[in-house]
Amino acid sequence: MTETDEDLAASRERLVEQLRRRHDLSERTLAAIGSVPRHEFVPADRQSAAYADRPLPIGHDQTISAPHMVAIMVDLIEVAEGDRVLEVGTGCGYHAAVVAEIVGPGNVYTVEYVPDLADDARDRLDRLGYDVNVRAGDGREGYPDGAPFDAAYLTCAAPEGVPDPIIEQVREGGQIVAPVGGGISQRLVRLTVEADGVDREEHGGVRFVPMQ
Secondary structure: OOOOHHHHHHHHHHHHHHHHHHOOOOHHHHHHHHHOOHHHHOOHHHHHHOOOOOOEEEEOOEEEOOHHHHHHHHHHHOOOOOOOEEEEOOOOOHHHHHHHHHHOOOOEEEEEOOHHHHHHHHHHHHHOOOOOEEEEOOHHHOOHHHOOEEEEEEOOEEOOOOOHHHHHOEEEEEEEEEEEOOHHHOEEEEEEEEOOEEEEEEEEEOOOOEOO
16 A cells, blocks of 8 residues: 555654654754655655665665664764765765755765766755755765865765775864774764864764775
8 A cells, every 4th residue: 555645754753753762863853854755765665664764775785774873973973054065875865865954955965986876866856856966976085076065974884994085075173974894893983074183983883885
């Protein structure tokens, strides 16, 4: 049975309440999660699971992250309206849409290694009314034309750490959130860019697809 718009909206509200109970998240982030129609970002045969708090396959050996992980990463980059944000790993565009709900139109710059995913995400975001800058390319190089950024995040694991070009494109005082490491030893880290390097915090073990 096909779910109605009302059913989907109710499922999204239940997801937000679940995240509020289980995780220490800002109301701003929860509002963004509650505003983005996640079912529009998953394959049609996965829409019944769109508001389950788990990752889902989106093709090309990629996944859409679990909502709680998206929310945690959004909280950690500490952005506000008008901030410019770099995303590495567009995927289906869901994470970029959540960030765009906070920073506003035109302020998210995202790079996707798989051209077909980049094209699909660009079309989807445009159709849903999200003004996000999407390009296909090597995420290790960041998005030089959009720099400097107030924050950046990676939706794919960087086995050897966040690439230098990404760090160099974030302003002093800005945050970078990324899964770092390989296999089962990945850790979610937050880097704060400082004049003489970066300050690193760890925020637990994670499992992401590797950076390509």
